[in-house]
Amino acid sequence: MTVCEYKPGLENIPATQSSISYVDGQRGVLEYRGIRIDELAQQSTFLETAYLLIWGGLPTKQELGDFEHQIRYHRRLKYRIRDMMKCFPESGHPMDALQACAAALGLFYSRRALDNPAYIQAAVVRLLAKIPTMVAAFQLMRKGNDPVQPRDDLDYSANFLYMLNEREPDPLAARVFDICLTLHAEHTINASTFSAMVTASTLTDPYAVVASAVGTLAGPLHGGANEEVIAMLEDIGSVENVRPYIEDRIQHKSKIMGFGHRIYKVKDPRATILQGLAEQLFDKFGQDAYYEIALELEQMVTEKLGHKGVYPNVDFYSGLVYRKLGIPTDLFTPVFAIARVAGWLAHWKEQLGENRIFRPTQIYTGPHNQPYIPISERPQLWEQHANGL
Numbered sequence: 001m002t003v004c005e006y007k008p009g010l011e012n013i014p015a016t017q018s019s020i021s022y023v024d025g026q027r028g029v030l031e032y033r034g035i036r037i038d039e040l041a042q043q044s045t046f047l048e049t050a051y052l053l054i055w056g057g058l059p060t061k062q063e064l065g066d067f068e069h070q071i072r073y074h075r076r077l078k079y080r081i082r083d084m085m086k087c088f089p090e091s092g093h094p095m096d097a098l099q100a101c102a103a104a105l106g107l108f109y110s111r112r113a114l115d116n117p118a119y120i121q122a123a124v125v126r127l128l129a130k131i132p133t134m135v136a137a138f139q140l141m142r143k144g145n146d147p148v149q150p151r152d153d154l155d156y157s158a159n160f161l162y163m164l165n166e167r168e169p170d171p172l173a174a175r176v177f178d179i180c181l182t183l184h185a186e187h188t189i190n191a192s193t194f195s196a197m198v199t200a201s202t203l204t205d206p207y208a209v210v211a212s213a214v215g216t217l218a219g220p221l222h223g224g225a226n227e228e229v230i231a232m233l234e235d236i237g238s239v240e241n242v243r244p245y246i247e248d249r250i251q252h253k254s255k256i257m258g259f260g261h262r263i264y265k266v267k268d269p270r271a272t273i274l275q276g277l278a279e280q281l282f283d284k285f286g287q288d289a290y291y292e293i294a295l296e297l298e299q300m301v302t303e304k305l306g307h308k309g310v311y312p313n314v315d316f317y318s319g320l321v322y323r324k325l326g327i328p329t330d331l332f333t334p335v336f337a338i339a340r341v342a343g344w345l346a347h348w349k350e351q352l353g354e355n356r357i358f359r360p361t362q363i364y365t366g367p368h369n370q371p372y373i374p375i376s377e378r379p380q381l382w383e384q385h386a387n388g389l
C-alpha cells in the first residue's frame, strides 16, 4: 500500500474531479461552469446561476421560466414544519433551526429514487424554494409573530426580503441581495461542500446532504465568519483603534475575521464586488459607520499580512451589505446557506453521477498492546479532561 504524506486540513489533496467551479487563487479568478463571477454578478440572476451550476449550462428562456415557476410554486412550508419551528427556542441560533428544518424535509419527501431524474429535479426545486421561507419564518417566529406567506408576484430575492422584513423591498436592495446570492452560490470543494459530498456519497437523501452541509457552514472558520466580522467591527469601535487591535491580534497569533483564505492569496474577487455593492447601498440609503473602520482594517491587514497572502475574503464586506438590507447579524450565515444550497446540490448531482463512498484513511498515532487495567486501579482521568488538561 502507498503511504501518503499527511496534510492537515487535506490542503492541496484533490478530493474529486469536478466541472462545476474553478478558482485561481493567485489571480483572484472565480468561474462557475467556466463563466467568470463578475460577469454572472453583472448579467445573471441567482436562479439562472443556480440552474447553470446544477444542470451544467445556461437555461433557455423557456427553461428558466419553467424553473422559476416551479420554485415559486414550492415556496410554501407544510404546516407541520411551521408547527415544529414554533417549538424551537427563540434564543436558538438560526443556523441550528435551518439545519433541523432542512433535515425535517426528509421526513416528508424521503423516497430515495436517486436514479430517477424527476426525483432529483423535485428535490432541487423544493430545497431552493423552501430554504429561504424557513429562514424568514424562523426570524418572525422568534419575535413572536406569524410567518409571512411567500408572494407569488415577487421574484426569488425580493420575496425573501419581503418575507423577512414584512414589506416589499426597494428594487436596488432586491437586486443587490440577488447578486449576493449569486456570489455565494458555489466555491469548489470548501468545508461545507465537502461535507455535502461525503454525505451524498452514502446515497442518503438530498435533505440529509443539505442538513449536513448547513451544520458545517455554521462554523466561525467558514460561513460563520461573516457574523464575527461585524462583532469585530463593533469591538474595534473607531478608526483609531484599528492599529492597536491588529497589532494585538498578530502578537497573540489570533486570526482576524474576514481575512485569509486557503486558496486566495490575493483579495477575493467576491469581496471586491461586495464592497462595490455596499457602496451602492450607502449612496442610496446612507453610510454605515463601520465602513470607515473596515477600510482602515483592510489597509492595515494588507500592510501587515499581505506578504502571507492574507487579504479580505468573501465574508469581510458581506456583513456590511446585509446590515444595510435590514438583515440581522445572526441571519448572515443562513443567508449564505440560501445561496450555497445551489452549489451543494450541484455537487450532490455530480457525486451521484460517478459515486464511490468516501472512506479516507488515517495515520494511527496511539499505542498498541496496552494492558486492560482493573477498574479499582485506574487513575482519575475524567476531571482532568473536564479541566481541559
Ligand code: ACO
Pocket (backbone or CB within 6 Å): 009, 190, 220, 221, 222, 223, 225, 254, 255, 256, 257, 258, 259, 260, 261, 262, 263, 305, 308, 310, 313, 314, 315
Ligand atoms: N488573520 C491573521 N493571520 C492569518 C489569517 C487571519 N485571518 N489568515 C491566515 N493568517 C496567517 C496564519 O496565521 C498563517 O501564518 P503563519 O504561516 O505565520 O503561521 C498564514 O496566514 C497561513 O494561514 P493558515 O491559517 O495556515 O491558512 P488556512 O488555509 O489554514 O486557513 C482560513 C484559512 C481558515 C480561512 C484562515 O485564513 C482564517 O481562519 N481566517 C479567518 C476566518 C475567516 O474569515 N473565515 C472565512 C473564510 S471564507 C469562507 O469560508 C466562506
